[in-house]
Amino acid sequence: MLSDGTLSSRISVNRGIIIILCCTVSLLTVFSNFTGSPDNHVRCPPLLVSLDANGAFVCNASGYYDALTQRPLRLLIFYDKNDVMNLPLCDVKPATLIGRRNVSLEAHSEEDIAADNPKVLRGGRYRPSGCVPRQRLRVAVIVAYRDRQEHLQILLNNLHPFLQRQQLDYTVFLVEQAGNATFNRGKLFNVGFVEANKLREYPCFVFHDVDLLPENDANAYSCPQYPTLLSSAMEKNKYRPIYADYFGGVVSFSSRHFRQVNGFPNLYWGWGGEDDDLSLRVRTRLGKLLQEPADTGQYTMLKHEKDAGNPVNPQRFKLLNAAAKRFETDGLSSLSYSVVKLERKPLYTWILVDIGQPG
């Protein structure tokens, strides 16, 4: 475990680290009051603990600090449950799954949803307690968003219980476009990818529309061999396939593959096209994309009026025709934005972002 990756991933809490306050007297002696060392040689032990952190721990010369708040952390004791208690790896199909069920279309307040999901940590994170999530079960769920409060509430009310039943180590990120410029779904997803990875390294990403509700928890929000269309069967389409190589709605990507295709295109402002561009990127670069089988990829789409901030993009066919020429130059490699606000809300990490306007 210690050999993989960077310091921040090494010490990140996603290896099933928990706090213990008893039975650890000897360890306590070793690590208590560890807040850095005067000689600038911080070892940032892999087994440690924080009293006041709820986020990504990063080590620098003066000790650990919280990546989000930039505050130094008071460390007590951490240990890796996997090492100490020999916990099993989480099952890919855990016994907590219930299969298909009707989604709830009720819009509860975020406070009520948080109360109904007491195991969800601030920032919209959950970690299973009885098992250690495999690498591909550590997931950032990115929701592109603007001005759909009711849809958001309905989504969160369905999504949190759904994801917990899947025994994932997950965090929900809400990436909200600031201002009134035309909506840009692809760019918001790119921002979510970059910002989430700054807070913690996520091996797996799910990019999620706010108005799609998964119906079947056998539809795993994790990362199989290739990028996968999770929303393969929509109720409004009588659960039939949308069209060949459709890749919109809800898709999953390993971080590695998302980087390999240079992410979403940034150039599609308004409705349509960015998903087909992404589909093309995946098929060209990676050779194939997967689709969740129709008997598990069922979704309910929330109804909404035509969205004035997200008009159909008349440029989309023109852009798509020349899409292959832009894979290298348009995407993660050309992404520019500025974060207006980043805040850990009870049910999600909220990223309000200025992505500019159509240029």
Ligand SMILES: [Mn+2]
């Ligand atoms: Mn929609």
